[in-house]
Amino acid sequence: MSASPSVRMRIFLVGANGTLGRAVAAELGTRHHILTAGRNSGDLRLDLSDPATLRAALAKAGRLDAVVCTAGEVAFAPLSAIHPAGIGESAYTLGLTNKLLGQVNLALAAREHLADGGSITLTSGILADQPIAAGSSASMVNCALEGFVRAAAIELPRGLRINLVSPSILVESLPQFGAFFRGFEAVPAARAALAYSRSVEGLQTGQVYRVY
C-alpha cells in the first residue's frame, strides 16, 4: 500500500519549477523521492499540450507511487473580447487543451505507471467558485477538472486514487497577479502544498481540497 506512513514514495511532480511546484517539492521532498518534470527544466521534460511527451516522460520515470501536477495554462480575456469560435481558434482553446486536457491526459497516462493504491493529484483554483473579470476560461477549466476527478475516482482500477487541489491566489503570485484578485485572501504556497501532501499521503479519492 503506497500510503503507509513509513514508506518512502517515488513521486512524479509536473510543474516542479513553478511557485507552487517548488513548495510541493519542499513539503514532500523531506519524506519522499521527487522526480521533477517540466517544459523547460526538471529531471524529465514534457509539454502538457502534447500527450506523447507525457507518455514518454512517465515511461522514463519507472514505477511511481504518486503523480502530482501543479502546472497548466489558461488564457485570461474579458468576455467582451471572446467570440464564438471552434476549438481550433477559440479563446478557450489554451485552457481546454493545456490545463484541462493536459492534466486529464497526464492522469490517464499515469495509470499504468502507478503502483497499487497510488495517487494522482491535479490542480484547479479558486476561480471555479469565485469568478473574476477576464477569468471565464479559468472558471470553466477549473470546474471541468472537478467533474473529471469526481468521475475518474470511481472508475480507476487497483485502488488508484485521484484528487484535486484548488488553491486561492498565492501570496508569492500577488506582485504579478494581485490586481486581478483584489479582496481575495492569498495563501502562502507552503500552505497550499499541505493539500498535496494530504492527497498523496492520505487515503481519500475523488476529493477537491480547497485551500481558501
Place this chain on the structure above:
Amino acid sequence: MSASPSVRMRIFLVGANGTLGRAVAAELGTRHHILTAGRNSGDLRLDLSDPATLRAALAKAGRLDAVVCTAGEVAFAPLSAIHPAGIGESAYTLGLTNKLLGQVNLALAAREHLADGGSITLTSGILADQPIAAGSSASMVNCALEGFVRAAAIELPRGLRINLVSPSILVESLPQFGAFFRGFEAVPAARAALAYSRSVEGLQTGQVYRVY
C-alpha cells in the same frame, strides 16, 4: 425590461425537438413566442459544433428576449477505454466541442441579438455532482458549464443574464438510459421545464438550477 410578467417574449429554443426541448416549448409556449431551432428540424437549423451556423440562425431570428439550449452531445465510455490523446482524437472531444463549447458559443453569439435584460439558459446535468460509470466526459462538461455560467454572468453587458439548468435523468429517457442511472430519482421533463421558466421569466443570473 424583458422579464416583466406581462410581456410576451421572443424565445430562441435550441434542441426544441428533443424530449426536454418539447417540454420547455410546452411550458413557455403558452405565454411566449418560441422560435424552434435544431440540427434536423425547427424554424431555424444549426449545429452546436459549428459556430457559423449558430451565428447564421441567430441572425435570421431577429431581436430576442431569451435564448435557451436543451441540446448538447457527449460520448459515454468506460475510463478504462479512454487513453491520452490530443483534442483532435480524444474521447472527450465530442463533449468539449459540442455540449460545452457549442453552448458557450451559442451564449457568446446570443449577446448581440438579445434585448437589454434578456437571458441565456444552458443545460448541464446531474452527472456534474453524481458520477456514474462511463460518464467522465459528461461530468467534466457539466461542471465546465457551471464554471462558465458563473463567470459569464458577472461580465455580460446590458443586464443580460445567464443561468444553467442541471436536470436528473428524465422519466421519459428511462427506457433508453435507465440502466446507466440505477437508483437515481428520475424527473418528468415537464418538471425540469419549470427551471427554464424560472431562468427565463425570473431575474436571477449566474445560477445553477438543479432539478433533482
